[in-house]
Amino acid sequence: MEGNLIIDNCTLATPRGHKALRGSEMGAWEEMPGCRIIVRGGIIEYAGPASEAPRVDEKEYALFDANGHVAMPGMVDSHTHLVFGGFRPNEFGWRLKGVSYMEIMQRGGGIQSTVDATHNIDAATMAEKGRWFIDRMLADGVTTVEAKSGYGLDVETEEKMLDAIHELRESCSDRIHVVPTFLGAHAVPREYKGRTDEYIDYMIAEMLPRFKDKARFCDIFCEKNVFEIEESRRFLKAAKDMGYELKLHADEIVTLGGAELAAELGAVSADHLLHISDEGIRRLAESGTVATCLPLTAFALKEPYAPARLMIDAGCAVALATDLNPGSCFSGSIPLTIALGCLYMGMTIQEVISALTINGAAAVGMADTIGTLEPGKEANIAMLHFTTIDALPYYVGMNCVERVWFRGMQVVTPSRSLPLD
Ligand code: NIG
Numbered sequence: 308m309e310g311n312l313i314i315d316n317c318t319l320a321t322p323r324g325h326k327a328l329r330g331s332e333m334g335a336w337e338e339m340p341g342c343r344i345i346v347r348g349g350i351i352e353y354a355g356p357a358s359e360a361p362r363v364d365e366k367e368y369a370l371f372d373a374n375g376h377v378a379m380p381g382m383v384d385s386h387t388h389l390v391f392g393g394f395r396p397n398e399f400g401w402r403l404k405g406v407s408y409m410e411i412m413q414r415g416g417g418i419q420s421t422v423d424a425t426h427n428i429d430a431a432t433m434a435e436k437g438r439w440f441i442d443r444m445l446a447d448g449v450t451t452v453e454a455k456s457g458y459g460l461d462v463e464t465e466e467k468m469l470d471a472i473h474e475l476r477e478s479c480s481d482r483i484h485v486v487p488t489f490l491g492a493h494a495v496p497r498e499y500k501g502r503t504d505e506y507i508d509y510m511i512a513e514m515l516p517r518f519k520d521k522a523r524f525c526d527i528f529c530e531k532n533v534f535e536i537e538e539s540r541r542f543l544k545a546a547k548d549m550g551y552e553l554k555l556h557a558d559e560i561v562t563l564g565g566a567e568l569a570a571e572l573g574a575v576s577a578d579h580l581l582h583i584s585d586e587g588i589r590r591l592a593e594s595g596t597v598a599t600c601l602p603l604t605a606f607a608l609k610e611p612y613a614p615a616r617l618m619i620d621a622g623c624a625v626a627l628a629t630d631l632n633p634g635s636c637f638s639g640s641i642p643l644t645i646a647l648g649c650l651y652m653g654m655t656i657q658e659v660i661s662a663l664t665i666n667g668a669a670a671v672g673m674a675d676t677i678g679t680l681e682p683g684k685e686a687n688i689a690m691l692h693f694t695t696i697d698a699l700p701y702y703v704g705m706n707c708v709e710r711v712w713f714r715g716m717q718v719v720t721p722s723r724s725l726p727l728d
């Protein structure tokens with residue numbers, strides 16, 4: 308009976324497939340009322356029109372009448388900096404007064420100040436902070452979250468971060484997937500200032516081999532005055548040779564060619580892309596790399612949004628994620644991500660949902676098992692308070708998710724339901 312569930316009378320809202328949707332595929336699906344979802348042992352057996360559902364012995368299942376409400380795949384937040392020491396509200400105040408993100412970083416603040424705080428926090432406290440964010444993500448309908456290290460910048464502290472992520476992955480495994488990424492190449496640490504190549508040598512010699520079993524992905528902040536293209540290429544090639552799958556913070560602050568590098572190296576995703584070039588868009592469209600846009604960061608930095616519309620029209624696979632972190636974007640709000648995607652990036656609600664489900668799943672290498680509501684996939688389901696997905700951008704920046712199931716087990720229950728008249 309564990310994980311056996313029937314959801315009746317729902318409006319099914321799901322993209323389909325086992326890999327990232329590209330270009331026009333992202334918006335080419337419709338919500339479907341009058342559906343039934345049958346889940347056995349946490350895995351979906353059927354999701355579709357109730358009239359075509361196979362007969363099952365209902366006594367063996369928990370039954371739930373959705374009353375027409377939308378059932379969509381649990382969302383994937385495929386880019387977060389979920390664990391860290393300290394907070395940086397002071398910097399936000401400086402930014403409000405016009406000091407730029409990179410100026411703060413070059414003065415030794417920014418990422419480096421979180422590095423200092425992360426050196427001073429223990430793994431258990433860091434995990435406990437992460438759990439606080441996970442509770443909120445889950446309530447927003449997120450059932451898979453990627454989490455990066457990157458505020459250690461030395462073997463010991465990067466390991467402490469990956470251990471905190473591992474502790475979250477274990478302790479929350481009954482409600483959310485936590486996917487670890489090694490981001491030792493997040494900044495050049497103070498003690499290596501002016502010696503970027505030596506820091507890269509150190510990461511290649513000491514960190515990459517040591518963290519191979521602790522992180523599936525390896526990421527880098529490929530940026531002018533941080534890790535330039537040649538430096539990024541050298542580091543990422545070494546990581547790939549050791550078996551890591553690649554991600555890049557690419558073209559976030561200036562146009563540097565990070566998207567082109569991601570395509571060249573067969574990265575799983577290129578993220579940010581606020582300043583992607585036309586050539587970068589073409590290269591991503593021809594590649595298997597997911598273009599992950601992080602609109603909350605653009606919003607918080609008061610920068611232009613990534614050209615998601617152009618990318619989709621060019622045939623890219625676009626994902627959306629939050630980039631939750633203590634600096635550039637202290638927000639993990641899925642509702643605001645949805646609103647920005649529809650209102651300011653020219654995406655349809657179907658495209659936004661594809662970007663937050665199947666394409667997010669592809670960006671963490673899990674499109675085979677999650678990201679859509681189809682037979683054989685995990686029953687990770689977000690149910691809305693509403694009977695149409697149009698409510699998601701309409702209820703601007705507010706959480707529309709009423710209930711969440713993870714592998715067929717309910718993990719979010721509403722305190723109150725909204726009467727629909
Ligand atoms: O994705 N740009 C690099 N990394 C993060 C910000 C990290 C921070 O400011 O602490 C980002 O924007």
Ligand code: FE
Pocket residue numbers: 386387388556630632
């Ligand atoms: Fe980031």
